[in-house]
Amino acid sequence: MxxxxxxxxxxxxxxxxxxxxxxxxxxxxxxxxxxxxxxxxxxxxxxxxxxxxxxxxxxxxxxxxxxxxVPAAHYTCGGVVTDVSGRTEIAGLFAIGETAYTGLHGANRLASNSLLECVVMAHSSALAIQADLANNPYRPSAPLPVWDESRVTDPDEEVVITHNWDELRRLMWNYVGIVRTDKRLSRAKHRIALLRSEIDEYYANFRISRDLLELRNLVDVAALIVDSACSRRESRGLHFSRDWPDQLAIARPTVLARQR
The missing domain is CATH 3.90.700.10 (Succinate dehydrogenase/fumarate reductase flavoprotein, catalytic domain)
Structure with missing residues (x-):
C-alpha cells in the first residue's frame, strides 16, 4: 500500500x-x-x-x-432516492443502507458511517411503516386476476437462466467494476443488450420463475449502471475511470429522473 x-x-x-x-x-x-x-x-x-x-x-x-x-464493488452506492424515513417515490417501498440516497453521505461514504446510518435509518423506517399502516391499512383495490399460463411451456433449458445470470455477474465485475474504461463500458453495453434480448425471448415463451424475474431485474439495473457510467466524464468517489481520472470542478447531478 x-x-x-x-x-x-x-x-x-x-x-x-x-x-x-x-x-x-x-x-x-x-x-x-x-x-x-x-x-x-x-x-x-x-x-x-x-x-x-x-x-x-x-x-x-x-x-x-x-x-x-479482494475489493467489493459498490455499483449503486446511494442509488435509490429516499427521505429521512427511508420512503421512496413508490408507495409502500422503503430503502435503507447503501442502496439508499438519503443525502447523509457523499460519493465516498466511510464504512463506519454507513453502518451507523443503517441502524438509524432502520429505526426511522420502522416507525414510519408503523405509522403508515395505522393511518392507511393496506387494502387491494381489486382482486388480482388469475394467472394465465396457457400459452407458455415448461422451461426445458433452465441452464439458460443460470448461464445468463453468471455471465452478467462476471461481465459487470470485469467491465463495470471498481476501475472502468470507455472501451470496457462499450463492450458491456453491447453484451447487456444481447443478454436482454435472450432473456426477453425466454420470458415470453416459458413458465415464469423467481430466478427468471430476478434475472430480468438484474439486466435492467446493469443497463442503467452502464448508461450512467458512460455519461460521466470524470472520476468521483467510488466511481473511477481511467479515461476520465480527474474530478470536475462542479459536480453534475447524479440522480436519474424519468423523462416527463
Missing amino acids: PTHDARAELAPRDIVARAIDFEIKKHGIDYVHLDISHQPAEFLRAHFPTILSRCLEFGIDITRQPIPV
Missing part, C-alpha cells in the same frame, strides 16, 4: 480498493493478503473477535496467517 498512498491501509476505501484491483490485475492473481499477525493474539481477540472467529471457520488463523482479500 505505501507505493500507492502514504497513508497505506488508512487511506480512503476508494484508494485502497483501486490499489488492490491494480495489484490483482498486474500480477494476474485472485486476491492480495492482509497481514495483521504482527499484533499479539490477545490484541486480535479483544479488537477483532468476529473476524478472528470467522476466519478460523475457513481454516485461517489471523494471529499467524495473512487474510486473502
Whole structure:
C-alpha cells in the first residue's frame, strides 16, 4: 500500500480498493493478503473477535496467517432516492443502507458511517411503516386476476437462466467494476443488450420463475449502471475511470429522473 498512498491501509476505501484491483490485475492473481499477525493474539481477540472467529471457520488463523482479500464493488452506492424515513417515490417501498440516497453521505461514504446510518435509518423506517399502516391499512383495490399460463411451456433449458445470470455477474465485475474504461463500458453495453434480448425471448415463451424475474431485474439495473457510467466524464468517489481520472470542478447531478 505505501507505493500507492502514504497513508497505506488508512487511506480512503476508494484508494485502497483501486490499489488492490491494480495489484490483482498486474500480477494476474485472485486476491492480495492482509497481514495483521504482527499484533499479539490477545490484541486480535479483544479488537477483532468476529473476524478472528470467522476466519478460523475457513481454516485461517489471523494471529499467524495473512487474510486473502479482494475489493467489493459498490455499483449503486446511494442509488435509490429516499427521505429521512427511508420512503421512496413508490408507495409502500422503503430503502435503507447503501442502496439508499438519503443525502447523509457523499460519493465516498466511510464504512463506519454507513453502518451507523443503517441502524438509524432502520429505526426511522420502522416507525414510519408503523405509522403508515395505522393511518392507511393496506387494502387491494381489486382482486388480482388469475394467472394465465396457457400459452407458455415448461422451461426445458433452465441452464439458460443460470448461464445468463453468471455471465452478467462476471461481465459487470470485469467491465463495470471498481476501475472502468470507455472501451470496457462499450463492450458491456453491447453484451447487456444481447443478454436482454435472450432473456426477453425466454420470458415470453416459458413458465415464469423467481430466478427468471430476478434475472430480468438484474439486466435492467446493469443497463442503467452502464448508461450512467458512460455519461460521466470524470472520476468521483467510488466511481473511477481511467479515461476520465480527474474530478470536475462542479459536480453534475447524479440522480436519474424519468423523462416527463
